[in-house]
Amino acid sequence: MRIRFTLNGRRVEVDAPPHITLLELLRNYLRTTGVKRGCETGECGACTILMDGKPVNSCLILAPMAEGAEIVTVEGLAEDGRLHPIQEAFIEENALQCGYCTPGFLITAKALLDRVPEPSVELIKDALTGNICRCGAYRMIISAVLRASEKMRTTSASQG
Ligand code: FES
Ligand code: FES
Incomplete structure (x- = not known):
C-alpha cells in the first residue's frame, strides 16, 4: 500500500506492505538508519522518533499508522549544517560510549525540552x-x- 507522511520536513510517499512496522519502513524503505533497531518490543527506546511532536517507539507502530503524520528522526535534528543544541550538549558532556542508544535519547530529550x-x-x-x-x-x-x-534557553533569549 502507499503511505504518505512528512519525514524530517519533507513530504514522502512510499509503497510498502501494510504489516511492517514504522521502524522497518524508516530503516529499510527510506534509509533513515539513525532510527535504531533494539529490542523491537517497546522496551529499550533505541527506535524512538517524534510522531506529531510526541516521542514514540517506532517498533510498536504499524507503518500505515504514519499516514499524514509529521515524523522527526535524529536525521532531522541538525539544521543548516549545524548540530542541534542537544546534539552539541551530548558531545560536550561525553554522553555516549558506543552511541547505539543515542538517537533515541536525543529524540526523547527534544520532546521533553520542547515541552x-x-x-x-x-x-x-x-x-x-x-x-x-x-x-x-x-x-x-x-x-x-x-x-x-x-x-536552548540562551539561544531563544538572544533571539528575543
Ligand atoms: S527497538 Fe526497543 S523499543 Fe523499539
Ligand atoms: S548503549 Fe548507550 S552509549 Fe552504548
Missing part, C-alpha cells in the same frame, strides 16, 4: 525512563540534557 524548557533532574530522569543505555552513560546523559536546556 518543558527548564526541567528538573527528577523530570529528566522520569522522561528518559523508556530509554536504556547498555553502556551506562546515564549520569553524563542527564548532564547533557541539563546543558542542552541551558543552551
Whole structure:
C-alpha cells in the first residue's frame, strides 16, 4: 500500500506492505538508519522518533499508522549544517560510549525540552525512563540534557 507522511520536513510517499512496522519502513524503505533497531518490543527506546511532536517507539507502530503524520528522526535534528543544541550538549558532556542508544535519547530529550524548557533532574530522569543505555552513560546523559536546556534557553533569549 502507499503511505504518505512528512519525514524530517519533507513530504514522502512510499509503497510498502501494510504489516511492517514504522521502524522497518524508516530503516529499510527510506534509509533513515539513525532510527535504531533494539529490542523491537517497546522496551529499550533505541527506535524512538517524534510522531506529531510526541516521542514514540517506532517498533510498536504499524507503518500505515504514519499516514499524514509529521515524523522527526535524529536525521532531522541538525539544521543548516549545524548540530542541534542537544546534539552539541551530548558531545560536550561525553554522553555516549558506543552511541547505539543515542538517537533515541536525543529524540526523547527534544520532546521533553520542547515541552518543558527548564526541567528538573527528577523530570529528566522520569522522561528518559523508556530509554536504556547498555553502556551506562546515564549520569553524563542527564548532564547533557541539563546543558542542552541551558543552551536552548540562551539561544531563544538572544533571539528575543
Ligand atoms: S527497538 Fe523499539 S523499543 Fe526497543
Ligand atoms: S552509549 Fe552504548 S548503549 Fe548507550
